[in-house]
Amino acid sequence: MNGYLALGLMLAIYVGARLVTGSLAEILLETLFGTIALVVARIIMARWLPGIGAIIFCHGIYDAFLGPYTGVAE
Numbered sequence: 001m002n003g004y005l006a007l008g009l010m011l012a013i014y015v016g017a018r019l020v021t022g023s024l025a026e027i028l029l030e031t032l033f034g035t036i037a038l039v040v041a042r043i044i045m046a047r048w049l050p051g052i053g054a055i056i057f058c059h060g061i062y063d064a065f066l067g068p069y070t071g072v073a074e
Contacts, residue, residue, distance in 0.1 A: 003052035
């Protein structure tokens, strides 16, 4: 469950960045994406507990390749 909480906090950073720099539509879209990601992660965890580690790893890869282009505040 700690991995799930960590993923939720990581996704909350994106929502927070949109709250500071984004329009209402961008904030809602980021919140929707984060919610969907958490629901999918929860479903995967129910079937395969180490899946949360794989999801967090994929999040790191996403940040490594797309981080500068995601619109997150500097």
